[in-house]
Amino acid sequence: MCGRLNITDDPWVTQILLDFGIENPYEPRHLGRFIRATQEISIVLEEKVKATTGPMTQRRVQSAAWWLLQEATANGFQPSRYTSFNSRYDKLFVPSSAAYHPFQSSRCIIIANGFGETQETGKVKRYFDFRTAHEPILFAGLYRIWQHTHQHAPFYSCSIITLPPHPKLQCYHDKASPMMLPNDRDLIDAWLDPDFHHVEAFRPLLMPSLYQPLWVQEVDKPSTYQPIGAEHCIPSDN
Template sequence: MCGRLNITDSAGVKALCEQLDIALWPAQGMQFARFVRPTQTVSIVFAQPTGSQAHGQPSNVRVMRNAVWWLLLEPDEQPDRLTFKPSRYTSFNTRYDKLNKPGSAGYRAYRQQRCIIPAHGFGETLVRGSQKYYHDLVPEPPTGLAMGGLYRQWQGVDEDGQATIEYSCSVVTLPPHQKLGAVHTKASPLILSTEDDSVQRWLDPTINEPARLDDLLVPRLRHSYLAQPVDKPSTYQSQGEAFSISKD
C-alpha cells in the first residue's frame, strides 16, 4: 500500500507548507519529484524542541528535513566516514497494528517522533488474480496532502570526523477504506488535515500517550480524490477515464 508518492512543486503543496508554519528548512531545499519510490528522499515536517517557555514547558518549532523513505537504516561504513543505507527489512510503511507492539520499528517513534510528509498525490496498486491495475490519486479540488508518518534519526560521522544526523521515515497505513476498494483493498494511508486539527495533534510532541491518537487510526477520507488509471507507476500514462472518490 502506498508504495509511491507524487511530490510535485504544486500550489497545493506550497500552501500546505505555509499552513504547517515551518520555521527551519533543509539547506538543500524541499525535495520534489513526480514519481517517488521507497528508499528515495522525501521531505518531512516535525516539531523540534528549542528551549523552555514559562512554567518549564518546552517550546517547539516546526522544522523540515530531508529523509530516506525507509524507516529502518543500517550502517554503511566507509574508511573515512559513517553513513547509513536502507535496511534489508521492509519499512517504507508502518502498519497501524504495529504501533503499539513493543519492539516493533515504529513503537517508540509513534510516541516521540511523528511527522508529516507533504505530497501532491499518491499511487495505489490493485491486484486481481495475475493482473495488476495502477492508479494515481490526487485531491479534488487540488490541495496538498499531509501524509501521517514516523521518523527516526541516525548519528553518523563525515570525512572530517564531525558528527552528522541522517533522517529516515515511513508512512503510517490503516485498515482498508471501502471507498478506496476500486484502487486498493488491503490498506489505506493515514492522511491528515489542517482543517480538523488532526495535523496539529499528530505533530504535537506533548502527546505521548497513544490512546489520545486512537481516533486518527480509524480510516477516514478527509479529502475527495480523482483517481486516474495509469499504465504503470514509472511512466504514469493515462489508461481510461479518471473517476472521483468522495470524502467522508
C-alpha cells in the same frame, strides 16, 4: 499502500507549510511525479532545540529517507533488509515493534499532491494514481534519527502509517490504505508535538477516512503514468 508519491511545487503545498508555521517552506523540498520508497522525501517535524531562554521546539521541513529502518555502512546508512517504508497501524501500540517509540514522540507529516497504488489479481497488475484537486494530502508519518560514527550530521528516515483498506479504495488496493490527517490546527499541533505522549487520543484516526475528494486514474505503469481510460472522482467522507 504502494511505495510511490506525487509531490509537485504548487501554491497549495507552500501555503500549507506557511500555515503550519514553517519559516522557510521552500527548502529542502524533494519534488517529483514518481517518488519511490527508499528515496529522499521532505517531512514536516517539530524538534526540541536549545535557545538562550531555555529548551524550545522548532517546526521545520527536513529531508528523510523514505524507509524507517536503516543499516550503517562504511560511508553512511542504507535501507534495512526489513521493509519499513510503511508502518502498520496495528503495530503502533506494540512495544517491541519498530514503530512504537517513533509513534510516542517522533511523529511527522508528509505533504503530497497524490500517491499510487497497485492492485494484483493473480499475475495481473493494475496501477492507479490518486491526486487531489484543491489541497494537498497530509500523510501521517513517523521518523527516526540515526547517528553515524564517522559523520557529524544526523541522518533522518521516515515511514507512512498504513490503515486497513478504505471501502472506497479497496477496488484499487485491497491490502491497506495510507493514513491521512484532516487539516485541523489543534490536531496537527498535537501530532507534531514531541512532548505529546497521550497517543490514545489518536486512536480515532486509525479508522480509514477520506477528508477530501480524490481523483483516480489508471495508468500503464508508475514510471511512465500514461492514462488508461477516464479519470473519475472519489468523494470524501464528509
